Amino acid sequence: MEFLKTVCRDLRISALSALLMTYALASRNFVAAETRHASQQVEEAIAEAEAAPQQLSSTSRRAYADLLKLRTAAARAAVRAELRQQPANAGALLVDEGIDFTELVVSQDAARYEAVIDKQDEYLEQLAQLPRTPLRDYARAEIRLHQAVAQVMFDHEFQGAWSLRQAYLQVQQNAKRWPNHLPTRKTLGLCQFLIGSVPEGYRWFMNLLGLPGDTNAGLQNLRTATLHPHDFQIESQVLLALIRQAYQGADNEAAALADRLYREQPDNLLFSYLVMSIQKKLHHTDRALAAYRSRPTGPAYPVVxxxxxxxxxxxxxxxxxxxxxxxxxxxxxxxxxxxxxxxxxxxxxxxxxxxxxxxxxxxxxxxxxxxxxxxxxxDRYAQRFIDDQLPLNRTLTAARLQLDGGYYRAALSTLNRFRVTAATPLRDRLEEPYRLARAYHGLSRLDSARFYYQRTLSLSGNAPYYFAPQSALQMGYLSLEAGQKAQAKAYFQKALGYAKHEYKTSTDAKAKVALAALK
CATH class of the missing domain: 1.25.40 (Serine Threonine Protein Phosphatase 5, Tetratricopeptide repeat)
Structure with a gap:
């Protein structure tokens, strides 16, 4: 059930953004293309919004805003005061559950687990007794999804698998009953995309659970949820941005949004994390450290x-x-x-x-x-370092760290000191051209990058290391950028064809999403 842990680890980003990311404004690039196709649906969504109660109260909205800043104590005080006055309040129940779930995700504290699960069950029962509205149905699906993530996170995999199935069926039903409810589109799109990116070897299990995925439909639903204001538009925007960043390389767009949000809300710890995480992925070490050092601190924020x-x-x-x-x-x-x-x-x-x-x-x-x-x-990579008992090469290790930090010229200088001898292990012989490719790629010297990616592929054979599958993936992206779709498809398929390696889950997911987008 290890793959299910991976899926549910990714699904945490739906948990009222928990430790993960929110944006205040959608990227113009995300929204512009979708707007051309959605005017009729948007008009219907507005009419439906006026006809059925689906918005958070002003108090719950303020509590939710504090939650998105990770100011969980302030959020809890506000929403629980509202629940004392109005217990049958779907929005307040959702926000209150989200606070506890967020703290569980951030702390990873097993001592909190049972209390969180019990409250989720209690709130699901209360919601089942309320009149059916878009917000009530949305809250039920969200809380069940949070429960699935919590159960898998703390090693209750089979309960988590069943909860995931219940959540997905619920959100599918919600989408049929409330086809223009934008928050529902957000959750449906997230589930469709992440389940659709599950490795092929586990597709049988997802089919057995009745969990069909579709990455393209998932992106479409997420885009729809970003178009117009609603209480959960922020989550919709961040989910779309993060998925595009993680699976499609839309890094600069995500960075621009995160920087803007942080400037607008410097007291938002979540936005500080967003900037730090995205800049780290972009290999902008100095900017990422600046976000860490300037993050808001104090008793209003939990320990992260x-x-x-x-x-x-x-x-x-x-x-x-x-x-x-x-x-x-x-x-x-x-x-x-x-x-x-x-x-x-x-x-x-x-x-x-x-x-x-x-x-x-x-x-x-x-x-x-x-x-x-x-x-x-x-963690898998660290354990493999122990299991393989293969000494690391000091030069290649230093170069890898420099590359991860975005110090490409320094990495090239370091790699120039590497010398292959008769005693050089195969892993090191394969790592050197791969690191050279990454350095030249980072410097936008693409001809040199292609040469060393190809050299890595030709030398690797079926060696059980990640250098060849990553080279194939990068060659797929470079081919796609050059408009060579058939060649890109071949490289993405090649990336999928490698057996077990340290980063197979993420490599396969990216290749699978890229192939789906080519159809």
Whole structure:
């Protein structure tokens, strides 16, 4: 059921944005194309909105705004005051449940799990007794979806699979009954897209559960939900932006939106995280660290340990080994969950090893295998480092970190020091051309990038490393940019054809989405 954990980990982005991302304004590029096709539906949606109650109250809306800032205490105080006055309030029940769920996702604290599940069950029962409206039906589907994520997150996979099925069936029914309810389109689109991107090897299980996915239909529904104002438009916009960023490379659009939001709401911790996360993915290390250091802090905000883990990576890219170790140690000390622990210890190993502190590096290495799960790819990579017992090459490792940080010229200089000998392991022989390709790609020297991607592919054969599938994926993107659709399709299919490797889940998902878009 490991793949289901991956799906539900991605589904957390629907959880009133939980730890993940919200935007105040949709990108003009996202909206313009869709507007041309939606005028009639929008008019019907406006008429339906006036005919059936579906909006949050002013109090719930304020609480929701605080939740999106991760000011959960203030949000809770406001919405629970409303519930004391009006218990049968679908919007307030949804926001209140979202606060508890957000804190569970952020903290990963297993001690909170049972109480959250019990409250979800209680609120679902209360909602079932209320008159049917778009908001009431939307709240039921959202809370059930949150429950599925929580159950899978804390290793109750079969309960989570059943809850996911219930949530998806509910949102499908909602879409039929309220075809113009924009928040419903948001949740339906999210489910369609993420389930549609599940690896082919698990498609039978999703079909068995009655969970058909469709990435193109999912994107269409998400776009529809971004078009006009509604209480959950922010979530719709961020989900579309993040999916396009993660699966289609729309990085700069996402960055522009996140920067604008942060300027408008500097007291929003979620927006700080957004800027930090997106700039890190864009390999803009300095900008990402600036967002971390200027984030709002204080008793109004919960502890978010993962921010320190992200900062540790950024500091490692800059060669600030002591500061990186300190940030990861803070993450380990504050974090209550089981994910990213192996990755944190692996990064501490790298920091100590590159700094020449072999004794501390060995202590960190032993911690990698001592606990934590291998659901997320970063943890899987760290565990494979232990299992393979293959020593890392210091030059290639330093170059990889420089590339991750966006320091492409420095990485090329570092790679120039690498020399292949008769004793060089196969993994290192394959990593060198791949790193050169990434460096030239980052510098927009695309002919050189293509040469080294192709060299990686030709040398790799069926070697069980991620360098070849990633090279095939990047060659697919480059071919697509050049208008060579048939060639792009061949490369995306090639990327899917590689067997187990460290980043197979994300590589296959991106290739699958790209192929679907070519149809």
């Amino acid at each position: 340990p993962y921010l320190h883990h992200m900062a540790a990576d950024l500091l490692l890219y800059q060669g600030q080994y002591a500061a990186s170790t300190q940030a990861n140690q803070q993450f380990i000390n504050d974090y209550r969950g089981s994910h990213y622990r192996k990755d944190a210890w692996f990064k501490m190993y790298l920091a100590h090893w590159l700094a020449g502190n072999d004794a501390a590096a060995e202590r960190a290495r032993r911690q990698i295998a001592s606990g934590g799960e291998t659901v997320v790819e970063e």
